[in-house]
Amino acid sequence: MIAIGEASRQSGVGIETIRYYEREGIVPKPARAQNNRRLYSASDVGRLRLLKKCRDLGFPLSDAKALLDLSEGGDEDCRSVKEMAEAHIANVRSKIDELKRLEGALSELSANCETGNVSCPMLARLRMVEDI
Numbered sequence: 469m470i471a472i473g474e475a476s477r478q479s480g481v482g483i484e485t486i487r488y489y490e491r492e493g494i495v496p497k498p499a500r501a502q503n504n505r506r507l508y509s510a511s512d513v514g515r516l517r518l519l520k521k522c523r524d525l526g527f528p529l530s531d532a533k534a535l536l537d538l539s540e541g542g543d544e545d546c547r548s549v550k551e552m553a554e555a556h557i558a559n560v561r562s563k564i565d566e567l568k569r570l571e572g573a574l575s576e577l578s579a580n581c582e583t584g585n586v587s588c589p590m591l592a593r594l595r596m597v598e599d600i
Contacts, residue, residue, distance in 0.1 A: 469499065475508035479516035486516060494519070494533050515540075527556055 476483045489495045495515050498506045515536060522532035531552055538545055577590045 469501075469507040469509060470513075472498075472506045472508065475506075475513050475516065478513045480520045481516045489516070489519065494529070494536070525556075526560065527552075531556065 470478070472483055472486060475481075476486060479486075481489075486495075490497050495512070498508050498512055501507050518536055518539060519532050522535055523529070527535065535549065535552065538549055577593055581588060581590050
């Protein structure tokens, strides 16, 4: 059994985030030592690592919790995991498309800028009512 600082180090999850996960019921509350300090098992650290990896992949916390629950169930539901992953991939692709449109709009606006102009064409265009 290890203290919260070591659980944080081993899992890569910040101490305050671990406490948040416990308060919100995302992970079970850990055992306590006689001095009331939290004690974490290897299983607890494994849960935190799974959540960290899910969050690093951009899964919303609710999906990360669902994946954690699925990983701890007696019978892992691979179909549910795949459906969640595919939905997340679609969301990521949508964000990429949105960012590409944003990049194009910014590139077009900044291409009109010339160094030393008194009147900036980009700012004038941003003031316009129409969509960019």
